[in-house]
Amino acid sequence: MPKLPDSFYTHADVVHVSKALLGKYLVTNIDGQLTSGIIVETEAYCGRGDKACHANYKRTPRTEIMYQSGGVAYVYLCYGIHYLFNVVTNVENLADAVLVRAIEPVEGIESMLARRNMKQLAKRITAGPGCLTQALGINKLHYGANLNGGTVWIEDRGKVVNETDIMAGPRIGVDYAGDDALLPWRFWLRDNKYVSK
DNA sequence: TGCTGGATTCACT
DNA sequence: GTGAATCCAGCAC
Numbered sequence A: 001m002p003k004l005p006d007s008f009y010t011h012a013d014v015v016h017v018s019k020a021l022l023g024k025y026l027v028t029n030i031d032g033q034l035t036s037g038i039i040v041e042t043e044a045y046c047g048r049g050d051k052a053c054h055a056n057y058k059r060t061p062r063t064e065i066m067y068q069s070g071g072v073a074y075v076y077l078c079y080g081i082h083y084l085f086n087v088v089t090n091v092e093n094l095a096d097a098v099l100v101r102a103i104e105p106v107e108g109i110e111s112m113l114a115r116r117n118m119k120q121l122a123k124r125i126t127a128g129p130g131c132l133t134q135a136l137g138i139n140k141l142h143y144g145a146n147l148n149g150g151t152v153w154i155e156d157r158g159k160v161v162n163e164t165d166i167m168a169g170p171r172i173g174v175d176y177a178g179d180d181a182l183l184p185w186r187f188w189l190r191d192n193k194y195v196s197k
Numbered sequence B: 001t002g003c004t005g006g007a008t009t010c011a012c013t
Numbered sequence C: 001g002t003g004a005a006t007c008c009a010g011c012a013c
Helices: A014-021 A063-067 A109-116 A129-136 A175-182
Strands: A025-030 A033-045 A073-078 A082-089 A096-107 A152-155 A166-169 A186-189
Touching: A014 A033, A014 A082, A014 A096, A025 A096, A025 A129, A033 A109, A033 A129, A063 A073, A063 A082, A082 A129, A096 A109, A096 A129, A096 A186, A109 A129
Parallel strands: none
Antiparallel strands: A025 A033, A025 A152, A033 A096, A033 A186, A073 A082, A082 A096, A166 A186
């Protein structure tokens, strides 16, 4: 299965990339366990002028990775409990990123259940940014991981997503960002039960 | 060196 | 609907 090329991630419009990631397959091969799922919900974060983006205010060691050329993972620990998985986009020195909020499980469901400490498949296994990282085994070790490597990557398996099936709305949990919290930069696949909220 | 609060989730009431 | 759990980056001193 073809991994997405570097040119996909270095696209100049992070909003475009956010929508293009819907329907793609997020795959991890961690601890010898292959797990994957269809990306069904994303959010765009722009490093320039977007108050909700970590990299907007100041360049720090944590956000340094977002200034790299697109195609690497930005993994961030939130509330001391949950890891959030982002895809860095755009070219070097432009700190854009796409937050992956939800996926639909496809492969390695048994492994996901074990990681989530669940007995049977339920919607909440991957519906939410903190959930999907746990299900896929993503953690701080994958901060800065190259998405063309053999640990975490994204595949295009030819699934077609119609523009009319893509819904847009305000982002979640970024009320502190003032007016920028209202930007319709959250995207999800219509009628998909694994979308959070 | 110490304090504050967050791109959240889950278990209760 | 509400509140606790829980770590570390960023900033103040």
